[in-house]
Amino acid sequence: MKFVVRRLLIAVGQVLLVTLLAYLLFYVISAATGASPAQRVAGHAATPAQIARVAHLLGTDKPFYVQYVNFLGHIIHGNFGYSFLQRRPVTQIILPAAYVSMSLIAVSVVLWILMAVPIGLIAALHPRTFTDRFLTICAQVAIATPVFWLAPILSYLLAFEPNQGRFLGISLGTSVNVFPIEGWVSLTSNPWQWLHHLLLPGLALALGFTGFYARFVRALVLEQLDEDYVRTARSKGAGRPRILRAHIGRVVAPSIITLLGLDVGAAIGAVLFVELIFGLPGLGYVAVNSIQNLDYPVTVGVVTFTGLLTVGAMTLADLAVAALDPRIRRPTT
Amino acid sequence: MSISTGQNAALGDDVTVDPALGVSFRARFMRRLLADKATIVAAAFLIVLLLLATIGAPIAAALTGHGPNQQFFNGLNLNGIPLSPLSHEIGNNGQPDPHGAFFILGTDRLGRDMLVRLLYGARATLAVGIGATAVALFIGLMLGMIAGYFGGKLDAVISRGIETAMAFPSMLFAIGLAAVLGAGLINSIIVIALFSWYYPARIVRNAVLALRGEQFVEAARSIGLGHFTIMRRHLLPQLTAPLIVYATGVVALNILFEAGLSYLGLGVRPPTPDWGQMIADGVTSDLYRQQIWVALIPGLALVFTTLAFNQLGDGLRDAFAVRGSIR
Amino acid sequence: MTVEQHRNGNPALLSVTGLVKDFPVGKGLFGTRGVVHAVQGVSFSLSAGETLAVVGESGCGKSTLARCVLRLLTPTAGKIMFEGIDITDAPASQLRPLRRDAAMVFQDPFGSLNPRLRAASIVGEPLREARAGSRSDIEARVRELFTEVGLNPEHLSRFPHEFSGGQRQRIGIARALALHPKLLVCDEPVSALDVSAQAQILNLLGDLRDELHLSYLFITHNLDIVRRFCDRVLVMYLGRVMETATVTELFAAPRHPYTAALLAATPIPNPRLTRARGRTPLTGDPPSPMSPPTGCPFHPRCPRAQQRCRDEVPPLTPSGGSHSFACHFPLESAASR
Numbered sequence: 001m002k003f004v005v006r007r008l009l010i011a012v013g014q015v016l017l018v019t020l021l022a023y024l025l026f027y028v029i030s031a032a033t034g035a036s037p038a039q040r041v042a043g044h045a046a047t048p049a050q051i052a053r054v055a056h057l058l059g060t061d062k063p064f065y066v067q068y069v070n071f072l073g074h075i076i077h078g079n080f081g082y083s084f085l086q087r088r089p090v091t092q093i094i095l096p097a098a099y100v101s102m103s104l105i106a107v108s109v110v111l112w113i114l115m116a117v118p119i120g121l122i123a124a125l126h127p128r129t130f131t132d133r134f135l136t137i138c139a140q141v142a143i144a145t146p147v148f149w150l151a152p153i154l155s156y157l158l159a160f161e162p163n164q165g166r167f168l169g170i171s172l173g174t175s176v177n178v179f180p181i182e183g184w185v186s187l188t189s190n191p192w193q194w195l196h197h198l199l200l201p202g203l204a205l206a207l208g209f210t211g212f213y214a215r216f217v218r219a220l221v222l223e224q225l226d227e228d229y230v231r232t233a234r235s236k237g238a239g240r241p242r243i244l245r246a247h248i249g250r251v252v253a254p255s256i257i258t259l260l261g262l263d264v265g266a267a268i269g270a271v272l273f274v275e276l277i278f279g280l281p282g283l284g285y286v287a288v289n290s291i292q293n294l295d296y297p298v299t300v301g302v303v304t305f306t307g308l309l310t311v312g313a314m315t316l317a318d319l320a321v322a323a324l325d326p327r328i329r330r331p332t333t
Numbered sequence: 334m335s336i337s338t339g340q341n342a343a344l345g346d347d348v349t350v351d352p353a354l355g356v357s358f359r360a361r362f363m364r365r366l367l368a369d370k371a372t373i374v375a376a377a378f379l380i381v382l383l384l385l386a387t388i389g390a391p392i393a394a395a396l397t398g399h400g401p402n403q404q405f406f407n408g409l410n411l412n413g414i415p416l417s418p419l420s421h422e423i424g425n426n427g428q429p430d431p432h433g434a435f436f437i438l439g440t441d442r443l444g445r446d447m448l449v450r451l452l453y454g455a456r457a458t459l460a461v462g463i464g465a466t467a468v469a470l471f472i473g474l475m476l477g478m479i480a481g482y483f484g485g486k487l488d489a490v491i492s493r494g495i496e497t498a499m500a501f502p503s504m505l506f507a508i509g510l511a512a513v514l515g516a517g518l519i520n521s522i523i524v525i526a527l528f529s530w531y532y533p534a535r536i537v538r539n540a541v542l543a544l545r546g547e548q549f550v551e552a553a554r555s556i557g558l559g560h561f562t563i564m565r566r567h568l569l570p571q572l573t574a575p576l577i578v579y580a581t582g583v584v585a586l587n588i589l590f591e592a593g594l595s596y597l598g599l600g601v602r603p604p605t606p607d608w609g610q611m612i613a614d615g616v617t618s619d620l621y622r623q624q625i626w627v628a629l630i631p632g633l634a635l636v637f638t639t640l641a642f643n644q645l646g647d648g649l650r651d652a653f654a655v656r657g658s659i660r
Numbered sequence: 661m662t663v664e665q666h667r668n669g670n671p672a673l674l675s676v677t678g679l680v681k682d683f684p685v686g687k688g689l690f691g692t693r694g695v696v697h698a699v700q701g702v703s704f705s706l707s708a709g710e711t712l713a714v715v716g717e718s719g720c721g722k723s724t725l726a727r728c729v730l731r732l733l734t735p736t737a738g739k740i741m742f743e744g745i746d747i748t749d750a751p752a753s754q755l756r757p758l759r760r761d762a763a764m765v766f767q768d769p770f771g772s773l774n775p776r777l778r779a780a781s782i783v784g785e786p787l788r789e790a791r792a793g794s795r796s797d798i799e800a801r802v803r804e805l806f807t808e809v810g811l812n813p814e815h816l817s818r819f820p821h822e823f824s825g826g827q828r829q830r831i832g833i834a835r836a837l838a839l840h841p842k843l844l845v846c847d848e849p850v851s852a853l854d855v856s857a858q859a860q861i862l863n864l865l866g867d868l869r870d871e872l873h874l875s876y877l878f879i880t881h882n883l884d885i886v887r888r889f890c891d892r893v894l895v896m897y898l899g900r901v902m903e904t905a906t907v908t909e910l911f912a913a914p915r916h917p918y919t920a921a922l923l924a925a926t927p928i929p930n931p932r933l934t935r936a937r938g939r940t941p942l943t944g945d946p947p948s949p950m951s952p953p954t955g956c957p958f959h960p961r962c963p964r965a966q967q968r969c970r971d972e973v974p975p976l977t978p979s980g981g982s983h984s985f986a987c988h989f990p991l992e993s994a995a996s997r
Binding site for chain 2: 025143268288303
């Protein structure tokens with residue numbers, strides 16, 4: 001129990017720090033560089049006096065810490081601010097975008113786990129064979145590939161070209177539509193289309209992580225296969241599938257869960273690029289637009305929200321693993 | 334990425350540094366390294382890349398007579414689409430002119446020579462990637478050393494800092510910071526270093542923590558050596574091996590990071606060539622659908638470079654026999 | 661807590677009074693949640709030329725004691741006087757005399773030498789740190805030290821891993837002797853060596869003691885070594901002194917039940933004698949230093965324990981000359997046997 005409390009307190013601390021820095025970044029620094037919200041709203045031709053008046057109206061001329069405390073208070077009530085540019089509450093902008101991003105990440109995570117675990121396992125079970133080397137190289141290439149490049153390439157190869165009746169330059173005769181080129185369909189309106197439109201983006205996002213996780217699984221399984229407890233099980237006559245499932249699985253699963261918690265943050269970073277290419281109106285898309293439009297309330301809102309999500313995911317992962325692993329529950333020196 | 338209590342072992346992120354040995358160690362290291370073909374290839378590739386970026390680029394520009402920012406009106410076909418690799422510029426009749434300029438890797442959106450741009454672009458990529466890593470290593474080394482050596486409250490504070498920093502959605506923050514600070518080489522280096530120092534910090538901290546209990550450190554204290562002397566003379570040499578290994582890994586990450594930033598227009602200022610920017614050029618307004626090479630070539634360059642750094646890191650790690658991974 | 665001084669006429673080189681060392685342990689949310697009482701009120705003194713053994717089971721605090729004496733740790737309470745100077749809390753700048761006149765020989769021949777430095781650098785480091793002369797002076801002294809500990813000066817440029825365990829320990833001793841110390845604190849210097857190397861190192865330490873008039877604070881758990889090598893003994897248990905005496909006194913007639921049990925547990929190669937001495941079983945493991953028992957720390961395992969042992973910490977009581985013990989119900993003295 002103490003562990004849970006302690007972990008939650010750490011999470012709260014992290015959230016505070018994230019929000020503080022987000023606030024610091026976009027209000028303090030932006031004001032210093034001459035791009036404060038008041039200036040934005042007042043427009044290019046505004047005089048300093050007018051800007052000051054707007055600032056007063058917006059409440060952005062109050063001391064920084066007052067604004068920050070108000071901001072925190074709003075967050076607790078679920079209010080992430082107000083976008084002066086778009087004239088609507090930030091929450092209204094963020095939530096639908098979050099829905100899109102979450103869908104994409106969810107599909108992606110499923111894809112990459114489904115791909116990485118078998119690949120890692122196969123490589124680990126046939127170490128140093130051709131299969132192993134081949135898979136390892138594939139994983140390495142996957143890790144080295146930038147998402148923002150892979151996405152358009154995949155889109156081109158698997159969506160656009162077939163659509164035009166070609167594949168790798170070779171004519172196919174007819175138009176083949178396996179993957180839609182872009183666009184978003186919500187789950188509620190059409191579940192199959194929802195999935196259909198997320199498969200290719202999800203794949204683009206997933207490939208890099210698949211490489212990482214496949215290597216991780218391989219290394220972990222190889223390590224476990226050498227451990228004494230596996231040898232003991234073997235000597236008692238346990239067959240390999242059983243060993244994998246009962247013993248090694250118990251070690252690998254929690255590690256993967258923890259990694260997933262950590263990687264949500266990385267995924268959110270990468271998801272941005274995928275959203276831009278495939279025209280998915282997710283958080284990344286919203287964030288980048290808000291930065292380019294100097295719509296900082298939205299930016300801070302998105303960063304805060306994402307930070308909360310990341311911290312939440314990491315905390316959940318830690319707690320889940322602790323629930324599975326009795327060693328962690330008691331505080332150790 | 335966070336440090337969860339007790340999970341370090343499972344994640345393999347506790348770096349155990351067996352105090353490395355002396356002269357014969359170096360010989361063994363070289364032997365192991367030279368036997369690893371993949372790493373040799375990777376190292377060779379990187380050396381060639383470095384040469385290309387520094388002297389190869391101007392040579393290519395001189396040989397072809399094309400500058401990196403020189404726009405060829407006839408470098409685009411009649412529809413305004415860039416040329417594929419191995420093409421001549423389009424003559425007035427709309428057909429390739431065999432006596433005109435020749436583009437080995439084709440042209441880009443503005444009719445510029447892709448090959449020359451690629452070579453010059455390597456400069457930005459390597460400069461920012463390696464530069465940011467150097468800064469990150471420096472910061473991480475300082476903080477990690479202090480945290481691991483002094484322990485106690487100092488360590489607690491620094492470790493919490495590292496964990497929290499890792500919890501940030503770094504890409505978003507980096508974008509925000511870059512947008513606010515503006516684009517440019519130095520700014521990119523600063524931003525990227527700010528979001529990658531915690532990798533070496535954590536590694537160094539764990540290594541120093543493990544080494545601190547060794548009796549030769551106690552012996553040094555019993556002689557009366559000061560803390561910083563001990564850090565410099567007894568601890569630092571043990572750290573060079575893991576640091577080199579992780580440096581290559583971090584460079585790989587930062588190269589992709591930099592490419593991502595330039596892709597969004599937040600890296601080096603145009604028209605300076607940069608691989609990320611070149612990809613962006615090829616992707617915006619869906620240009621890649623009409624001429625895939627514009628995006629494909631810089632992307633492949635990125636993939637191979639990152640691959641090479643990763644492979645080099647793996648090979649060095651095996652040769653040093655350092656355990657643990659960057660995660 | 662009496663402090664013995666001026667034994668055999670010499671002023672005490674080292675005198676420790678009421679030394680206490682606690683370690684905070686455990687990870688609470690806002691700090692620590694537990695204390696290890698490693699050393700709880702230890703007093704003794706050491707004269708020039710004396711070899712004092714500190715014996716006890718693992719966890720009794722003897723290593724902590726050694727490190728406090730050399731100020732590798734700062735005592736929580738108590739006083740340490742070295743050569744008449746109070747070094748208990750002294751800042752590093754005032755510890756120069758200590759660093760010069762006292763040195764430590766460590767237990768682990770593998771770990772106590774920096775594997776990346778050559779032997780010459782290792783042995784010379786104290787000299788360079790104390791700026792004890794020019795480069796050639798230091799080189800000469802390093803050669804001298806190497807020969808003194810029985811090593812071939814031609815091997816000075818080698819790395820630790822090129823030496824055997826016993827040789828490495830010699831290097832550690834050479835390093836300790838660099839600045840002509842008066843006191844060597846040896847923390848189980850031979851426990852990690854094989855038997856033949858043990859004998860050689862002990863011989864070396866003995867020869868050095870005679871040649872250089874050294875005093876030793878000798879930490880060990882091996883009573884054979886104590887009998888053959890040391891003058892006086894301090895028996896520790898869970899951070900407290902149980903008994904202190906000369907070696908002859910202790911082995912002839914131990915007063916503390918714990919000492920007797922330790923002696924009885926030492927294997928002797930003669931089966932008849934082993935049978936003859938009977939069993940004074942030392943049952944169980946020592947309790948954790950984090951929660952020591954009330955009263956006498958030994959009472960849960962002591963065959964002679966009574967209620968009083970649970971309630972009162974027995975004080976260290978002198979009994980004729982140099983023999984003291986901390987027990988409410990001590991064994992019979994030599995005189996009454």
